[in-house]
Amino acid sequence: MHFVDQTCRSPRRSLATDGQSVICASVNDPHHLLPHRESLESSRNPLLICLVGLALLTLAACSGGDSKGRGGPREANVGYVVVQPQTVPIPVTLGGRVVAYQTSEVRPQVNGLIKRIYFDEGGYVRAGQPLFQIDPSLYRASVAQAQANLASARASSAAAKAKADRYKPLAAMGAVAQQDYTDAQAAANEAAAAVQQARAALSTAQINLRFTTVPAPISGRIGRSLFTVGALVSNSQTDPLAVIQRTDPTYVDMQQSASDLTKLRQRLASGGVAPGSTTVHLNLDDGTQYPQAGTVQFSEVTVNQDSGTVTLRAKFPNPRNILLPGMFVTAVFDQATDKNAFLVPQQAVKRDFNGAAYVYLVGPGNKVVQRTVVTDRTSGSNWVVTSGLKAGDKVITQALDTLKAGASVNPAPASQPQRIGAPRSGAAGSKKQGG
Template sequence: MKIKGRVLLVAAVVLSIAGCGQDEDKTAAQSPDATKVTVTSLEAGEVSVTRSWPGRVVALRTAQIRPQVGGIVTARLFAQGSEVKAGQPLFQIDPAPFRAEVAMAEATLARAEASHRQLQQKANRLSQIQHSGAVSRQDFDDALANSAQAAASVAEAKASLQRKKLDLAYSTVKAPVSGRIDQEFVTEGALVSAADTQAMAIVQQTEKVYVDARLPASELRQIIDSPTADEPSPNALRVSLLDEAGKPYDVQAKLLFSGVSVNNETGDVVLRIVADNPARVLLPGMYIRVSITRHIAKNGLVIPGQAIQRLDDGNYVWTVDGDGAARKIGVELAGESGQGEIVKSGLQAGTRLVVEGQDKLQEGMRVTAVPLKPRA
């Protein structure tokens, strides 16, 4: 009985040792869980850079209506807030004094012309008999001088008459440019003069308007001088004007010029846009936003900024190859767009890019790729 018990005990120990060995082998056969990373598949598409800045609307032309002669305003000849044409009468200054001055100037001219005819005829007669000795050389010279002075008086009287007629014409104040006229600043019965500092009204040409935006010189360079992957085209630069809610105005706008100098105090430059304004929705003095989109490439790649690792010797990203291994790839960037960083070289469409979890990766490490969930 003792021998049989010992045999059973040895068998139990052997089975126990064998079981432990099997457990160890099973544990050794199991590989640790692969590192989980979040990836996104790169897709090629149109790449552009968009920037926006505050801007202010400026009328294409602004004319302050001022009198060129003095007098009493007798009539306003326009409707306030209406469209006026160049040369259209706007105000009437009492013309009676100017008509009287024109009549006086006409009389002065007539007297000067009569005197000139008389002295001219006398000089002609003396010229015919001066060789006979009946008239002295001095008398003949005096007659010629008097005739010349009379001719000068005629020219002076004509100039004076022309000036008086011009003053009479200026008594009707006309619009120098076409546009929309604002409210009147003087009324009938007001006394005005050419030395007044207050305008009678203001006409602003607004079928086209300027929009001036001030922006840092560095931002302007990013828009105007951005490198392009495709050949430049006439539509490479798109300009739009936005209201306070961010909605674009239904107007055609284009970049007219950028400032040629930088403000010493602010470091800003002026960007001037010209825009069609047929519906007059853009009013002078209005603040809006100027948005400029620069085309970069038709089939470019944009990657999230969080996927980029930056070192002194360049930029790199982590990708996952077809075998599920992590790969470190250097990339060259061409700038930033509204969607992320623009890739100039180093990546291709279809690459699985790691956007989360790259801090734990090593070259060739097996990973579990989890697709990036789209934002709701």
Template sequence: MKYLTCIGGLLLASVLLSGCQQETTQPQAGRVTEVAYLTVTPTEYKIDTQMQGRVVASLTAEVRPQVGGIMQERLFTEGEFVEEGDVLYQIEPATFQAAVNEAKANLNSAKATVATAKLKDQRFADLLKFEGVSQQDADDAHATYLEAKADIERFEAALETARINLEFSKVKAPISGRIGISNVTPGSLVTASQTTALSTIRTLDPIYVDMIKSSTEILKLRQLLAKADIKKGSTDVSLLLEDGSEYELKGQLKMQEVAVDASTGAVTLRAEFPNPDGVLLPGMFVRTRVNEAVDDNAILVPQQGVYHNPAGEAYAYVIDEDNKVQSRVVETISAVGNKWFISSGLKAGDKLLVEGSSKVGPGSEVKTVEVQMQSNGKMVAVAAQSGNSSAAPSSAPSAIKGGV
């Protein structure tokens, strides 16, 4: 009997406890869910683009001989700065000097010949008036004089050519810049306009950085710039070196290629950088940052306030005037740190739900707490920031109990 009495008592206690639990959960079912929202506020945002780039010399000239001969001397130090017009190499000049001397002699001979031919032409012309010579002889004398005059012009041109070739035996720098390794040594035989360059000169200050940007991104930027609140950015370009450090001097965007590369679908952009210390060298890979546009009324919202459905479509929850949740389709342009840059779907003054979304859905009635996002990404109640601690939520780090 005692055993049966004990069993009965346990059953009665279980029934009473179950009744108490039902009484406590029923009010919870009717309780309005508390969520946190952030007021959408437009702000100025500089739309920067990062691109891969390669450093190239602003001027490049391959040094080649314009006459052939034996290389007599190299007159520069490899790697040093040379000025335009500096003599870099000396080709054996003896044969070219001999050609100049020969041309001079030929010219002097032609001048002597023309003097004699001129006198003869004049005499025959006078004699012809008195029929002292035949017309044929007079014509021959005049032709000889004209040929002698032409010979002078021909030998003058030959002398000028010989002098030019003699000057070409001094191989000079076509541009100013840093000269590289010499590919020939004294004693080598070189030929005019040979395939192999004697050396290469590159102008490194200023220096160029060629960047690659897809044609799709360029079209998106143009569409963005067509909007009223968005204006074109500056031409300043920042540079990150291969070791991750930032180059201290700013560059300027100079030009954009006029055609799209058919193999890559990309367009080349070129920036010019000052390079007084020679930090940037041709061939280096770098990363660039270009301010392409400025949005005076950009919508930047926390990433935790934007969701994606199974189809990949972005949406957000906003709270209407009746404190009910509404779903909005939004369009994101890019991620900006821990925020999304929104192009459509949200406007100034919208109450964007940022915490508590897992407990509600479209049409849900909610109790709201306004929050602001700090620089570290933490949500803090607006009342707590203003110093009114009584209105601030008690939980941390989330602004509402239960987090997202």
């Protein structure tokens, strides 16, 4: 080994004693020390290598003893549920629009000027309630004329009937010609027919006079008046005077794809599913649920050529008039029920890289079995599995992250609380001795 003696005065002088060389160097000249520092570092490398090797051997010995003490990997504790087939409803969500239960357009049946309006716009009206008053002057005159014509016809009829009655016995005795009696009898019949015509004309005039008061055809809420006082209306106009809508109860027309409806009918015919409930629930535009439930009434027998959909109509009570005609809503109802479906907790269903769903089962010998399943939809916190499972399968729902197919597990029902026991005395003693 080489040592540097900084007390030496001569930088070139060296002294060798017992195989060790002392190299003198001046403090002011540190460059003479560089080659000797390199030799010093090289001499330390074997010692470092020996120390590292000794540390690795010590760690290997400790780790070997620890693994030997543990006795190999432990079995994972997993929780499972036993699945059984059950009847699961098949919900359908459809868009719909509110339609009034009854809609009536108030129209005039006679011509004239509007004299008065008897209702408040937007209010509730009852059937038969007067809404508009059309000028009745001309129609009153028509009634009076019809009454006069009827009186004239009745007088003529009475005279003709009396003449025919006088000619009848005279014709039987031959005092008058038979033709004269026949003519008198025909005149009496004609006069009686004229009375009927005058009576019908009077009835028509009275009806027209009654039509000058326009009533509400149905009960419901009336909209704004489309004509004001003084407007001329006629029985041939295209625009109504007002519109009345009955909204309690009310209808909701839902649109369903014709292809989906065809598939459902085929499944119903094959017995794969059973008919569901006709009860319908509504979700409003703001996301809230309508408090009243409705009932499906019928479905159309034709398909809309433009949209390829079939209209289903449901009836809802609407006492507070929350549902307004034309409002868009979302209808949810159980159109059918699946009789052989399995409900599996959502956390138990996994997906592979291809998107296929699978679950882990507790197989024979408490070995993990991976099973591919078909999931159609969710029901609450569960997946609805329609294929891949059978009655009595134990589906693992807990501790899924570390499981692999074929691994040994320690299964327990998912509803059973897991207990952590105290460490075994043997394990504690060995750990104490090792410490």
